[in-house]
Amino acid sequence: MEFRLTDEQRALIAPVREMAQTTFRQRALRWMDGTFPWDNIRDLAGLGVLGMTVPEEYGGLGLPVFETALVLEEIAKVCYPTAMAVLGEAGVQTRVIARYAPEGIRARILPAVVSGDCILSICMTEPHAGTDVANYRTNAVVKHDRVIVNGSKTLISRAEEAGMFVVFTRIDGRPGREGIGCVLVERGTPGLAVTGTYHTMGGENLHEVQFNDMEVPLENLVLREDGFKRLLTAFNTQRCLNPSISLGLAEGAFDETTRYVRDRPVFGKPIADFQGVRWKLADMYKDIEAARGLLYRACWTADPFPDPFLAATAKVFCNEMAIRVTNEAVQLHGGFGFTDEYPVSRLYRGARYGSLGGGASETLRDLIGRKLAGEDLGPDGIMGLGYF
Known part of the structure; x- marks a missing residue:
């Protein structure tokens, strides 16, 4: 077992870390009103990391899940909206296009993802169905060489900026999970409308997306049979990338807090000199390290997709750990932690x-x-699952 990053992995994340800790840190407050972080995206495109999951033949890096998670972790340490924007270029939607789209779409869209010229948006959640995919009402009807889509999606990221939408929808009204497929929709398609806007506490905007007798070519129907099973397989990857952002947020908050408590005097000495504060730091640190171990191990199983059991375990722990750690970070900053000007509030x-x-x-x-x-x-209990 090896617990150190390789030289290649360190070389990958070093320029991302440098850019995040300098440039992105200074800009972080700028994106909290819902403004899309285009400046950061263009800078990252210059490093090549927007194409992390794009195959090499389309100009990408074709990185495994673990390396992708490492990059997202570094960005999230300073800027949640930017990390989420990059997740949109490296997550499920990119993998769907790379694996299932016809060559014409792959050759046109994937290089534009790498350069930062095409933002992707995945459309899943509906007003009455989020996790309950079996009750999606958006429906795509196949008529000869066309697909006609009607329905609506809600809480959709990057909808105002997206050049292509990856839309999960029912196909020909088939009921249940087995009836779910996926349609690719390019911006400007008649019948596609981005409507309502929700501003989130994290800073990014989410949107409503409507499909009104929207027609796309039959080749844009990229998942038809076993669409739901393929979606779940791809989502195992998302369940490693989402928690990598949680891990980065917690690490960023911890770094900010250790610096603050060393420098902030109370009753004539630094806050860090109080035993109660040191115990809080110890708990934050052990939470972060436990989460890192779970997440990295889940990422390591990807071939090409992570083990679903470990990915789910890592996601639950990392997500909830980040809430605990960032909450303590705010507490240890006192009133300053409640202000926008201090990073821990945003994290x-x-x-x-x-x-x-x-x-x-x-x-x-x-x-x-x-x-x-x-x-x-088996006789060895959980160890018998073979994950250790």
């Missing part, structure tokens, strides 16, 4: 998203519990 707000997106903690706990309750663990 705390960003941390609250993790357990909501990419599979709610309640859903994933049930997934983990069902496996543990139903699996024949």
Whole structure:
């Protein structure tokens, strides 16, 4: 077992860390009103990391899940909106296009993702159905060489900036999960409308997206049979990338806090000299390190997708750890931690998203519990699962 990053991995994240800790840190407050972080995206495109999950033949890096998670972790330490914007270029939507889209779409869209000229948006959640995919009402009807889509999606990231939408929808009204497929929709398609806007506590904007008798070519229907199963497979990757942002947020808040308590005097001595404060730091640190171990191990199983059991476990722990750690960071900053000007306030707000997106903690706990309750663990118990 090796617990150190390779020289290649360190070389990958070093320029990202430098850019994040200098340039992105100075800009972080700018994006809290919902403004999309275009400046940061262009800078990252210059490093090549927007194409982390794009295959090399389209100009990307074709990185494994672990390396992608490392990059997101570094960005999230200073800027949640930028980390989420990059997740949009490295997550499920990119993998769907790279694996299932026809060559014409791949050749046009993927190089534009690498350069930062095409932002992707995934459309899943509906006003009445989030985790409950089986009750999606958005429907795509196949008519000869066209696909006609009607319905609506809500709480959609990057909808105002997106050049292409990856839309999960029912196909020909087929009921249940088995009826779910995926359609690719380019911006400007008649019948596509971005409507309502929700400003989030993390800083980014989410939107409503409407499809009104919207027509796309049949080749844009990229998942038809077994669409839901393929979606879940891809989401195992998302369940490693989402918690990598949570881990980065917690690390960023911890770094800010250790600096603050060393410098902030109270009753004639630094806050860090009080035993109660040191114990809080110790708890924050052990939480972060436990989360890192779970997440990195889940990422390590990816071939090409992570083990669903470990990915779910890592996601639940990292998401909830980030809430605990960033909450303590705000507390240890006192009143300053409640202000926008101090990073811990922004990191705390960003941390609250993790357990909501990419599979709610309640859903994933049930997934983990069902496996543990139903699996024949053998004489060695949980160790017999072969994950250690």
